[in-house]
Amino acid sequence: MQFSPSFQQLIDALRCLPTVGQKTAQRMALHLLERDRAGAGQLAEAIGEALEKLGHCRSCRVFTEGEICPICADSQRDDRLLCVVESPADWIAIESSGAYQGRYFLLLGRLSPLDGIGPDELKLDQLADRLDQPGIEEVILATSATIEGEATAGYVTELARARGLRVTRLAQGVPMGGELEYIDASTLSLALKGRREAES
Amino acid sequence: MQFSPSFQQLIDALRCLPTVGQKTAQRMALHLLERDRAGAGQLAEAIGEALEKLGHCRSCRVFTEGEICPICADSQRDDRLLCVVESPADWIAIESSGAYQGRYFLLLGRLSPLDGIGPDELKLDQLADRLDQPGIEEVILATSATIEGEATAGYVTELARARGLRVTRLAQGVPMGGELEYIDASTLSLALKGRREAES
Incomplete structure (x- = not known):
């Protein structure tokens, strides 16, 4: 019509x-x-x-009004931790949890050689520059649990290890409220592999 | 956050x-x-x-750029039919069906005395004016099958009958693709009441 x-x-x-x-x-x-x-x-x-x-923060690439976003400008944040996430949506998820007090770096994508997205397309030299800045001790990888996410994590790990930094990944396992019978086999196998001593 | x-x-x-x-x-x-x-x-x-x-068409109250909407301005349309609908969404539904070639009038609401919406709030004097214009022979009521829709239909019926116009309503019954076992009792009872001779 x-x-x-x-x-x-x-x-x-x-x-x-x-x-x-x-x-x-x-x-x-x-x-x-x-x-x-x-x-x-x-x-x-x-x-x-x-x-x-809105543009990207010069330091972490989050959307922000000024040159530097409020989180990067916040002196209360822990300079020793740098959490590497793929997208602003992932950044929101982690920041909303309230469980993280360090700094961030947004990849704004993930490595995907088949789609022609390599380190240059993601401007990973910006990440290298960021890792060269003093103060960082631990890089926390919070990329997706997908093939591209894993590839990206691998690349970032190399960058960080080359600078003598500790590299950690988000724990994988059973989500809160997850009923075991509905959880897929790969997740269960990761959860078993990553099992910890029960707290008393 | x-x-x-x-x-x-x-x-x-x-x-x-x-x-x-x-x-x-x-x-x-x-x-x-x-x-x-x-x-x-x-x-x-x-x-x-x-x-x-976008404002309302002076004649039918559809959203339009000018004073008169394309449908009211279209001389190919049948002046003898006036379809009264509640909302622009209902108007879109009927017009999209392609089964109607007459004119429209939008009530932009429905009578609901409990909510303080009477004939004045709906500006039904505009409808009365429209019904006074020459050429209309049949008013087709396409209001919702709800209590307020029925009340509105009743009021419009009076307005139209007072001017000697024929008043019809959309047929009620089993929708296309409707499986009888899932159709509610009131609809089935309407469909039975409105049954027609089978076409050969």
């Missing part, structure tokens, strides 16, 4: 959002126009502002 | 979209900033343009 041009344009533009198809975009467009014009205005403004102001 | 201000603002603004909560908004914000900056720019622009340009 034929919508008026601005309406159609709004629907098309909304489809750039992840998981939003034609039907959802229509529903969103109607919602914005019919029920939340104020919210729509704020959304347009927030997108514009984010695009204009 | 603490995001940088523009990023947090973008997440908050995205939450005005229907069905979008904190997690989805985060994912959308990251997607826009990381993977689709061009799309994000277009989205901001499309929202702004839609808010600025």
Whole structure:
């Protein structure tokens, strides 16, 4: 069917959002126009502002307004720990856990030679520079448990070991609330391999 | 956790979209900033343009750029039929079916005395004016099969009958692809009541 041009344009533009198809975009467009014009205005403004102001932190590559992000600028953080994650989403997951007080470095991707993504594409020389800075003692690898994630972890491990740094990985095993009968065999085998002394 | 201000603002603004909560908004914000900056720019622009340009058609109250929407302006449409629907979403559903070639009128709501929504709040005098225009012969009620929808349909029926117009309702019954065993009793009872001679 034929919508008026601005309406159609709004629907098309909304489809750039992840998981939003034609039907959802229509529903969103109607919602914005019919029920939340104020919210729509704020959304347009927030997108514009984010695009204009947000860049990558020079040190850890997190999205931030200035040159340096609040975490890198925070003197309370532990300079000895550097957590290497693939994406901003992974960074949010770890930071939200509240269990980590060190610094970060975002790879913004992972090595995938088949897709033509090598160390140069990921600008891993930036990571090398970061590892050369004084103060770091331990590099915590928090890459995905996938083939590309493993390859990336291997590369970062070499970079770090070459500088005499300790390299650790996130523990793998049974997640909280995980019922053993539903957990896949590879996870169980990792959990067995990584078993620890029971605490008394 | 603490995001940088523009990023947090973008997440908050995205939450005005229907069905979008904190997690989805985060994912959308990251997607826009990381993977689709061009799309994000277009989205901001499309929202702004839609808010600025789109108003209601003077005749049927559909969203449109000008005074009169393309459907009302289309001389090929059947002037004798006026389909009364509640919302733009319902209008889209009927128009997308391609089975209707008449005119429309959008109520933009439904009567709900308990919520203080009466004929005045729905500006039903506009509908009365529309019904007074020459040419209309049949009013097709396409309101929801809910209590408020029925109340609204009753009111519109009175308005139309007072002007000597024929009033019809969408048929109710078993939907296409509907398996009888999963269809609720009220629908089945309506389908039985509305049964028709089998076509040979």
